[in-house]
Amino acid sequence: MSPTRRSRQVAVILAATLATALSACSTGDGGTAPAGATGTQDAVDAALKAGGEITYWSWTPSAKAQVDAFQQEFPNVKVNYVNAGTGTDHYTKLQNAIKAGSGGPDVAQVEYQALPQFALTGSLVDLGQYGFNGFEKDYTASTWNAVKVGGALYGLPQDSGPMALFYNKQVFDQHGIAVPKTWAEYVAAAEKLHAADPTKFITSDTGDAGFATSMMWQAGAKPFTTDGKNVKIDLQGDGVKKWTSTWDQLVQKKLVSSIPGWTDAWYKALGDGTIATLVTGAWMPGVLESSVKDGAGKWAVAPMPTYDGGKPVTAENGGSTQSVLKQSANPALAAAFVRWLNNGNGIKPFLESGGFPATKADLDSPAFKDKPSPYFGGQQINQVLTASAGQVVPGWSYLPYQLYANTIFRDTVGKAYDNAAALDPALADWQKALADYGNQQGFTVNGG
Amino acid sequence: MTTTNSVLRPRRSPLLTGVMVLYLLYTLVPLAWLLISATKTQPDLLSTSGLEFGSTFALFDNIGGTFTHDHGIFLRWLGNTLLYVVVGAGGATVLATAAGYGLAKYRFRGRRAVFAVLLGAIAIPGTALAVPTFLMFSNLGLTNTPWAIIIPSLVSPFGLYLVWTYATEAVPDELLEAARIDGAGEIRIFLTVTLRLLLPGVVTVALFAVVSTWNNYFLPLIMLSEPDWYPLTVGLNQWSAQATGAGAQPIYHLVITGSVITIIPLVIAFLLLQRFWQSGLTAGSVKQ
Numbered sequence: 024m025s026p027t028r029r030s031r032q033v034a035v036i037l038a039a040t041l042a043t044a045l046s047a048c049s050t051g052d053g054g055t056a057p058a059g060a061t062g063t064q065d066a067v068d069a070a071l072k073a074g075g076e077i078t079y080w081s082w083t084p085s086a087k088a089q090v091d092a093f094q095q096e097f098p099n100v101k102v103n104y105v106n107a108g109t110g111t112d113h114y115t116k117l118q119n120a121i122k123a124g125s126g127g128p129d130v131a132q133v134e135y136q137a138l139p140q141f142a143l144t145g146s147l148v149d150l151g152q153y154g155f156n157g158f159e160k161d162y163t164a165s166t167w168n169a170v171k172v173g174g175a176l177y178g179l180p181q182d183s184g185p186m187a188l189f190y191n192k193q194v195f196d197q198h199g200i201a202v203p204k205t206w207a208e209y210v211a212a213a214e215k216l217h218a219a220d221p222t223k224f225i226t227s228d229t230g231d232a233g234f235a236t237s238m239m240w241q242a243g244a245k246p247f248t249t250d251g252k253n254v255k256i257d258l259q260g261d262g263v264k265k266w267t268s269t270w271d272q273l274v275q276k277k278l279v280s281s282i283p284g285w286t287d288a289w290y291k292a293l294g295d296g297t298i299a300t301l302v303t304g305a306w307m308p309g310v311l312e313s314s315v316k317d318g319a320g321k322w323a324v325a326p327m328p329t330y331d332g333g334k335p336v337t338a339e340n341g342g343s344t345q346s347v348l349k350q351s352a353n354p355a356l357a358a359a360f361v362r363w364l365n366n367g368n369g370i371k372p373f374l375e376s377g378g379f380p381a382t383k384a385d386l387d388s389p390a391f392k393d394k395p396s397p398y399f400g401g402q403q404i405n406q407v408l409t410a411s412a413g414q415v416v417p418g419w420s421y422l423p424y425q426l427y428a429n430t431i432f433r434d435t436v437g438k439a440y441d442n443a444a445a446l447d448p449a450l451a452d453w454q455k456a457l458a459d460y461g462n463q464q465g466f467t468v469n470g471g
Numbered sequence: 472m473t474t475t476n477s478v479l480r481p482r483r484s485p486l487l488t489g490v491m492v493l494y495l496l497y498t499l500v501p502l503a504w505l506l507i508s509a510t511k512t513q514p515d516l517l518s519t520s521g522l523e524f525g526s527t528f529a530l531f532d533n534i535g536g537t538f539t540h541d542h543g544i545f546l547r548w549l550g551n552t553l554l555y556v557v558v559g560a561g562g563a564t565v566l567a568t569a570a571g572y573g574l575a576k577y578r579f580r581g582r583r584a585v586f587a588v589l590l591g592a593i594a595i596p597g598t599a600l601a602v603p604t605f606l607m608f609s610n611l612g613l614t615n616t617p618w619a620i621i622i623p624s625l626v627s628p629f630g631l632y633l634v635w636t637y638a639t640e641a642v643p644d645e646l647l648e649a650a651r652i653d654g655a656g657e658i659r660i661f662l663t664v665t666l667r668l669l670l671p672g673v674v675t676v677a678l679f680a681v682v683s684t685w686n687n688y689f690l691p692l693i694m695l696s697e698p699d700w701y702p703l704t705v706g707l708n709q710w711s712a713q714a715t716g717a718g719a720q721p722i723y724h725l726v727i728t729g730s731v732i733t734i735i736p737l738v739i740a741f742l743l744l745q746r747f748w749q750s751g752l753t754a755g756s757v758k759q
Contacts, residue, residue, distance in 0.1 A: 080696070082712075082713075083718055084718040084720055085718075105696060105697055105698065106698055106709070107696040107697075107698075108692075108696075108709060108712065109709065109712035109713065109715055109716070110712065110715060110716060112692065112708075112709075112712065115692075115693070116693075116696045119602075119605055119609075119693065120609075120696070122606065123605070123606055123609035123610070123614070124609075125609065126609060126614055126615060126696070182717065184717065285714055285715040285716070285719065286714075287516060287517060287714075287721070287723050290517050290714075290721060291517040291518065294517060294518065295518070304717065306717035306718065307717075309717075309718060310717070310718070310719045313719075313720055314714070314719060314720065314721050315517075316514050317514070317517070317518060341716065341717050342717070343717075376718070377718070378717075378718065379717075
């Protein structure tokens with residue numbers, strides 16, 4: 024079965040289950056937690072002391088080591104670690120378990136982009152009731168904002184993905200290309216590179232919703248705003264246009280490669296210079312090191328280009344949190360595990376696995392910040408990446424059905440990429456589809 | 472005029488031969504790619520082209536890696552798949568054979584209704600029923616257990632239909648009457664007379680059921696969240712998905728080797744049962 028067909032099937036399933044979840048939420052009164060619950064950590068400490076058993080779903084590479092370390096520290100707690108799938112598979116199962124009312128984990132990994140969907144359907148526990156709002160000062164502003172939905176707290180941030188420009192220095196030097204500081208320079212570099220060697224491309228992009236929304240974020244757009252059941256979608260504003268007017272040039276002149284991300288061909292192209300740059304999250308070095316061995320010594324990191332070349336501004340790409348499910352039989356113990364994972368000793372195994380943290384103390388520690396990376400030719404890459412973490416445009420939020428939105432991105436905006444056509448009309452199609460879907464799901468969408 | 476153009480010795484057509492060769496290549500090239508790729512290390516896989524061998528011949532390392540990665544979970548998945556195939560497809564074959572024969576050879580009220588339901592069941596794709604089935608099994612507390620895969624696999628409307636039509640043609644009523652006159656009971660007739668006559672049809676149904684259970688992907692994907700119960704298809708997909716996103720750890724070489732190991736039993740089943748398969752497919756095509 025082809026991946027497209029499968030993801031479409033999954034999209035249908037997601038849509039079907041989300042529909043029922045939302046209607047359940049709108050007819051019942053207990054759908055959403057009282058926004059911004061407050062309390063103390065006493066219940067959590069007591070639960071940890073009493074012990075018990077919880078289930079944890081995650082696909083992060085550090086999860087197994089973290090669970091082992093936790094059980095060593097707290098032998099009276101048994102954590103059943105389950106890798107229920109990566110990305111969409113995981114969410115489908117989570118959504119199904121929520122719909123069924125049982126069978127879900129106590130603690131689940133949830134990406135920031137997926138959090139509003141689970142939070143707004145009343146599936147997650149507001150951790151404010153355990154006094155976790157006091158941890159705000161420990162995290163970067165953008166990740167803290169990502170775990171707050173409608174004033175309530177639905178997880179503690181685990182990792183973050185402040186964006187930067189990863190570029191193949193060898194290719195840049197070979198063709199005498201300077202590292203672009205602005206998006207205009209980036210487009211010029213793309214033209215120069217492709218003219219000098221038609222087999223090489225500045226980057227690859229076949230229409231990736233995660234990347235597109237991050238680029239809108241950096242450009243200052245706030246296309247998705249949610250207030251209760253009212254959703255506003257604006258993909259035609261100035262911020263979005265700022266991005267599309269740049270990216271249109273690359274797409275229409277076919278200066279971006281059409282190799283799909285995360286495929287074997289993509290990994291190969293990252294190693295042999297076919298793809299010369301990646302504008303992506305700070306978690307990328309770990310992926311390059313472990314999976315693109317051919318690229319060792321070739322890659323370097325620079326700040327994300329900006330539109331005006333002035334004050335540096337960035338956005339987040341990716342990143343996830345751990346949330347406690349409402350159906351958990353022992354939410355206080357589950358919350359204790361989340362606290363340990365992302366505000367305790369769980370951070371150490373996470374860092375050892377090459378993760379990029381969301382905690383200020385770890386980002387600022389000299390051991391982390393000044394560590395030279397052999398893969399990047401000894402460059403102290405974390406200096407660039409941690410600086411980016413502080414330059415994220417504030418106030419971004421995702422749609423309460425972002426997972427569905429991302430699955431149909433290829434069907435609408437993807438066509439513009441395939442046909443080297445303008446992005447704005449395609450984004451208008453996406454907006455229309457999203458508004459229609461949102462209205463069907465019981466939201467009132469402004470912007471259809 | 473020579474006698475080369477007879478029914479028994481048809482004339483050779485270069486055009487048709489050419490089309491067949493193209494089709495053969497179309498079918499075999501992906502298989503060749505798979506087999507060649509299974510001999511490569513992960514770095515070779517990404518740095519060499521698909522139809523050439525890599526710098527090292529790593530097939531045996533890959534096979535070892537596939538069976539030992541993640542504490543040997545692949546072996547567990549293989550065992551799960553065998554369990555689902557033996558119990559699920561085996562049960563489906565038994566049920567389809569018994570029911571198909573019964574519907575073909577006994578007259579009783581409601582036969583037509585069964586026929587209508589059956590045709591309807593064939594027309595509905597399994598994918599459309601996945602979510603309702605999931606919710607039903609969830610209420611029964613059976614999700615995340617092998618039963619969630621085995622029970623839906625036990626029913627094969629298409630297999631039933633095949634046996635039904637096959638039995639109508641292949642089992643003469645006269646033979647059944649003769650057996651009854653000789654004093655054989657219905658069960659004995661089924662086991663000693665009918666089953667032998669039905670064998671090609673039964674093998675066809677078994678092959679269909681084995682293939683569809685072996686390749687079953689969507690149902691286990693929805694039903695199971697515990698990797699210990701995954702069949703090979705869902706497990707390999709999980710390995711493949713590891714290459715995506717932050718913290719990606721691509722193990723394409725193991726995914727590919729695992730895929731080769733996964734298709735070997737099916738290839739063997741096809742080669743061994745080929746003649747049944749062919750005779751089953753043409754069943755009823757010639758009126759006697």
